[in-house]
Amino acid sequence: MVTSAYWRTRLHRYRLVGNRCAVCGKAFFPPRLVCSYCGSTKLEECKLPERGRLVEYTVVYSAPKGYDVVVPYVVGIVELENGVRVVAQITDVDVNEVKEGMEVELTIRKLPEQLEGGMICYTYKFRPVIG
Amino acid sequence: MRDVAVISVGYTRVSEHWEKSLKGLFVEASLKALESAGLSARSLDGVYVANALSGYIQGQTNLANVLADSLGLYDKFAISIDAGGASGALAIHEAYMDVAHGIRDLVLVCGVEKMSEASPQDVVSALTSAQDQEQFKYTGITVHSLAALIYKAYLKRYKARQEDVALMSVVDHEHALTCSHAQYPFKLSVEAIMDSAFLAEPVRVLEAPSPGDGAAAIIMCPHEMAKELGLPHVRVAASEVARDRINPMEREDLLAMRALVEASRRAYEKAKVKPSDLSFAELYDDYSVMGVIALERLGLCDPGGGVELLKRGEVTLKGSVPVNTFGGLKARGAPLGAVGVYQAVEAFLQLTNNAGQNQVKGARVGLTHTSCGFNSVVVINLFEVCC
């Protein structure tokens, strides 16, 4: 992917900004151009809650190019406080200690440098809430 | 609409064909299909090419035009169909529609894929590239991890054991033992599966296909023409396509597989058959659990009942609903865009009584289920004996 594509997606990757349909109220992450429930194009940017619960997870051992240097890593479905579901990496947790139902929060982390030929990229991940 | 028949098939073994190019595989399968019908390439009205990854792995785009040219068909209609794993069956669907509606008469459908030229990491990237890259590229989510989340949901909802779900792969390997075009014609035990590494927990390496190369071709024409040509043939009884949200995580129910239910319902209705009438079914088991879910959502048993069918041996060649009669995706192999055409080839072999040791006795009607993106695109093709 080229640098402009990385730049273009910065809002959702750095700040967890999705959007919401002004007609039917459905929220989306990543943001959509057309509501996939009612077909409306009236979509308003909305910042998503940064906390949620880990609904389900898996540990990845066979990874795509770039990510193969960081296996094993955890990927899971996070249900945010407003009910929106985000699929993301779960970080700062041992693969043997990750648990369903865990409280998690947003954190911005560096991606493997191998992913974009040495370019340093960041993205959203979730980590367990301490205490 | 005209009745449509399949009059001939040609195929290569699924393997790592280091000595053969994408073009070489395509030409080999296509010429075999033409030869066995006694037809020349020049007699074709069009070529439908199914492929998913050539743009990614070989850097070859504009595939239909390049491949049709390589067959000497520089001036005939040619089109490529790319819908990931569903490409092959979707190409058959398109060819079927064109012949049925009188747009073309004699057509060749060839699915071809060459995955052995990519590294294992590249294959994961290539398979995952079928999902929306704005979301997937920067998260490290893989197709295997989506399968894992579906697998966990299945085990939980139906209180199933992985050892039982994995029987799907065991059956595939059992059927591949006597299949000359299978990539992995050897026995596989549940123990070996459970001892294999994880792709993404709980999905084991031996519950999913490995990258393979292969090409499969079929020739289709109006039923009347098939009779005039005096060739053994089978009738396309239905070809139905349905779609669902591409990212399974956005579906309300991870296990409902609405497109699979919808496409098969319409196909049964069109062909006037019930699931219990099927002589056999070729399932898109890109993961063992996806094969089990397919058994259920095709109506061969109730939701959650797939594991019981497997345990009772009902899906083996001698069972009541034989599936993956030549080894399915796991053992015949899964050259991605070609899978749907391999399934059609196998249905043809069964229904013309040419399946050798894999023959389902008295086979009358067979179903192929082909999908991509965890049944986000589902093609159900039904073939039946006629005349």
Ligand SMILES: [Zn+2]
């Ligand atoms: Zn809406």
